Amino acid sequence: MSDLALSATGLTKRYGEHTALDGLNMSVPRGAIYGFIGSNGAGKTTTLRIALSLAAATSGTITVLGIERGTLPAPAVRGVSYLPDVPGLYPWLTAPEALRLAGAVSGTPRDVTDARIPALLSTAGLARVRGRIGGFSRGMTQRLGIATALISAPELLILDEPTSALDPLGRADVLALLASLRGKTTVLFSSHLLADVERVCTHVGMIHNGAMIAEGPIADVLARGSATGEYEVRLRLPGPESEGAIRDALADQGADIVSAGAVGASLQDVYVELTRGGAA
Ligand SMILES: Nc1ncnc2c1ncn2[C@@H]1O[C@H](COP(=O)(O)OP(=O)(O)OP(=O)(O)O)[C@@H](O)[C@H]1O
Structure with a gap:
């Protein structure tokens, strides 16, 4: 077969x-x-x-x-x-x-x-x-x-x-x-x-x-898509105060931060959660 x-x-x-x-x-x-x-x-x-x-x-x-x-x-x-x-x-x-x-x-x-x-x-x-x-x-x-x-x-x-x-x-x-x-x-x-x-x-x-x-x-x-030249890392921070130090450390390495911030749900996740009253 x-x-x-x-x-x-x-x-x-x-x-x-x-x-x-x-x-x-x-x-x-x-x-x-x-x-x-x-x-x-x-x-x-x-x-x-x-x-x-x-x-x-x-x-x-x-x-x-x-x-x-x-x-x-x-x-x-x-x-x-x-x-x-x-x-x-x-x-x-x-x-x-x-x-x-x-x-x-x-x-x-x-x-x-x-x-x-x-x-x-x-x-x-x-x-x-x-x-x-x-x-x-x-x-x-x-x-x-x-x-x-x-x-x-x-x-x-x-x-x-x-x-x-x-x-x-x-x-x-x-x-x-x-x-x-x-x-x-x-x-x-x-x-x-x-x-x-x-x-x-x-x-x-x-x-x-x-x-x-x-x-x-x-x-x-x-x-098969071309490399974008960008690199994505998700971190669990020990506390909100460490964010500045991490940004500084990355800048020291010559990294240009394209986006950074708390990871949120996708638009679809939020919509499903809200419209189902969180029972999704
Ligand atoms: N019975 C038919 N007579 C003439 N041309 C046709 C016929 N059926 C499809 N075509 C043409 O063949 C091509 C492919 O059509 P098809 O329906 O397979 O595309 P599709 O990828 O399914 O598009 P869609 O997402 O719009 O449904 C199109 O240019 C269409 O106009």
């Missing part, structure tokens, strides 16, 4: 004169949380559509869970689940009903579906939620959407922009949910929110004008 859940070689897609994918190479390791990033029109959706058998390539190949597809229309690959950016859930259903429907649509036996529902509701943070989907927030709907995509226990979960329509709280919850899948399900998601990708992904692929410009474990891709 290949250690790649998805790989593409020379994947090219032309729409008439327009080249959407231009010899794309891509490798998604099994077990990875892979962030597929690129600006609008870079070719992310086109790649995902070919991987999902919703479109055929003009040339090149893509292999999904060991099954090759490319220029020929191909049947969907078993073991792959897909969630579009806005999940199409019926507003009149409750969360368990939506999961039961997703189980039936995916061909999962009813008893297996029923046995999976409590754990999935809990993973999605919806175990205590009552009422119909029509009354859910966007974040809750997105988390339920991910749970419905997981009902068939897929090996590979593909999501298109899963956080782009959400507010900061909704994003934090969806990112935590995706991070919790690490090592269990291979997750491939497209995004243009780089902070989100940096926060949860193990691997990243950057696509530009239909070609991969950087790919690999996130630390390796970050290491």
Whole structure:
């Protein structure tokens, strides 16, 4: 069995004169949380559509869970689940009903579906939620959407922009949910929110004008950035009075202090803390 859940070689897609994918190479390791990033029109959706058998390539190949597809229309690959950016859930259903429907649509036996529902509701943070989907927030709907995509226990979960329509709280919850899948399900998601990708992904692929410009474990891709010439140190000071002495010592060494000060929470941390009354 290949250690790649998805790989593409020379994947090219032309729409008439327009080249959407231009010899794309891509490798998604099994077990990875892979962030597929690129600006609008870079070719992310086109790649995902070919991987999902919703479109055929003009040339090149893509292999999904060991099954090759490319220029020929191909049947969907078993073991792959897909969630579009806005999940199409019926507003009149409750969360368990939506999961039961997703189980039936995916061909999962009813008893297996029923046995999976409590754990999935809990993973999605919806175990205590009552009422119909029509009354859910966007974040809750997105988390339920991910749970419905997981009902068939897929090996590979593909999501298109899963956080782009959400507010900061909704994003934090969806990112935590995706991070919790690490090592269990291979997750491939497209995004243009780089902070989100940096926060949860193990691997990243950057696509530009239909070609991969950087790919690999996130630390390796970050290491490709030029050195800024700056150096960051976090210190626990014995007391506030020592700050001046430390500044003087650094200045003695010829260091030009770019920024210094108490380390605070990020804007996202403060927002989540305040809006949850510190109960985050
Ligand atoms: N059916 C189509 N016919 C013609 N051109 C298309 C078609 N689908 C996509 N394209 C073009 O192919 C290019 C890649 O589009 P794609 O949707 O894959 O980009 P993307 O990276 O997903 O962008 P976004 O973040 O805006 O969704 C774009 O220039 C787009 O206009």
